[in-house]
Amino acid sequence: MLLAVDCGNTNTVFSIWDGDSFVGTWRTASDWRRTADQYFVWLNTLMRLEGIEADITDMIISSTVPRVVFNLRVLADRYYNTRPLVVGKPDCLLPVSVRVDQGTNVGPDRLVNTVSGFDKYGGNLIVVDFGTATTFDVVAEDGAYIGGVIAPGVNLSLEALHQAAAALPHVDISKPQSVIGTNTVACMQSGVFWGYVGLVREICARIKAERDVPMKVISTGGLAPLFQQTADLFDAFEDDLTMHGLQIIHKYNKDNGLEDEH
Numbered sequence: 001m002l003l004a005v006d007c008g009n010t011n012t013v014f015s016i017w018d019g020d021s022f023v024g025t026w027r028t029a030s031d032w033r034r035t036a037d038q039y040f041v042w043l044n045t046l047m048r049l050e051g052i053e054a055d056i057t058d059m060i061i062s063s064t065v066p067r068v069v070f071n072l073r074v075l076a077d078r079y080y081n082t083r084p085l086v087v088g089k090p091d092c093l094l095p096v097s098v099r100v101d102q103g104t105n106v107g108p109d110r111l112v113n114t115v116s117g118f119d120k121y122g123g124n125l126i127v128v129d130f131g132t133a134t135t136f137d138v139v140a141e142d143g144a145y146i147g148g149v150i151a152p153g154v155n156l157s158l159e160a161l162h163q164a165a166a167a168l169p170h171v172d173i174s175k176p177q178s179v180i181g182t183n184t185v186a187c188m189q190s191g192v193f194w195g196y197v198g199l200v201r202e203i204c205a206r207i208k209a210e211r212d213v214p215m216k217v218i219s220t221g222g223l224a225p226l227f228q229q230t231a232d233l234f235d236a237f238e239d240d241l242t243m244h245g246l247q248i249i250h251k252y253n254k255d256n257g258l259e260d261e262h
């Protein structure tokens with residue numbers, strides 16, 4: 001079975017796959033200090049609670065935080081006796097090409113979203129991921145990652161207001177009743193919520209104009225549904241885009257017989 005780990009700047013998601021069937025998923029806050037032993041105990045406890053017995057033989061990692069990879073490698077080595085594939089490393093092949101400026105280290109999460117989006121929807125896609133940052137990944141006709149857009153994340157924007165302005169409280173995002181806020185919290189929610197609706201709409205329109213081909217817009221990440229409720233911003237929402245992509249990339253490397261034997 002495959003253990004796929006998607007480590008973002010905020011959260012780390014573990015998922016287990018038996019071939020291409022999904023077995024389970026668990027989420028923890030990202031912390032580079034967490035040791036292999038801690039991951040193992042945590043994961044095993046949760047699996048046991050759900051009555052899942054997984055014989056993990058393979059592991060794949062996508063990490064936007066380089067430091068966490070060390071302890072995840074130890075986890076693979078010590079507990080699963082395997083050498084993990086790490087997305088973005090030269091020995092991890094991708095089923096799509098990457099056409100960006102030389103020397104650019106594209107976030108592995110964006111590469112995984114590209115592979116996954118292309119597998120599910122074909123080419124000419126915009127994948128919008130509402131994570132710590134809000135990213136737009138542009139996928140060409142042939143599935144290549146050809147660049148995109150990085151904007152501050154929704155929660156990050158609200159947090160930045162709170163951090164920088166003495167009188168602004170910590171606020172959670174939600175859809176405001178009206179645009180004109182009549183209290184501080186409503187004003188802040190309006191700025192970020194409607195600002196984001198505008199940001200997503202404008203950026204997608206400009207990407208489409210620049211590409212000059214019809215493109216589908218796919219959203220992923222925890223906050224995507226909140227925006228989808230309001231305006232017709234996306235053609236589809238995918239809950240597990242990254243997990244699915246990791247499983248595909250692992251399979252691609254297996255099928256091409258290039259994965260290191262341990």
Ligand SMILES: Nc1ncnc2c1ncn2[C@@H]1O[C@H](COP(=O)(O)OP(=O)(O)OP(=O)(O)O)[C@@H](O)[C@H]1O
Pocket residue numbers: 007008009010011012130131132133155172173220221222223226
């Ligand atoms: N219904 C909701 N209302 C408010 N916040 C939500 C809701 N659903 C998810 N979130 C929050 O949205 C944020 C985005 O979630 P997501 O899991 O996609 O990204 P993340 O894990 O924060 O980012 P990264 O992948 O960069 O670590 C998270 O902080 C999550 O707690």
Ligand SMILES: CC(C)(CO)[C@@H](O)C(=O)NCCC(=O)O
Pocket residue numbers: 008009064104105106107108109110131132133135150
């Ligand atoms: C933009 C984030 C933080 C989104 O998770 C991540 O993809 C990243 O660290 N990217 C590196 C820079 C780039 O993708 O061009």
Ligand SMILES: [K+]
Pocket residue numbers: 008109129131221242
């Ligand atoms: K993510």
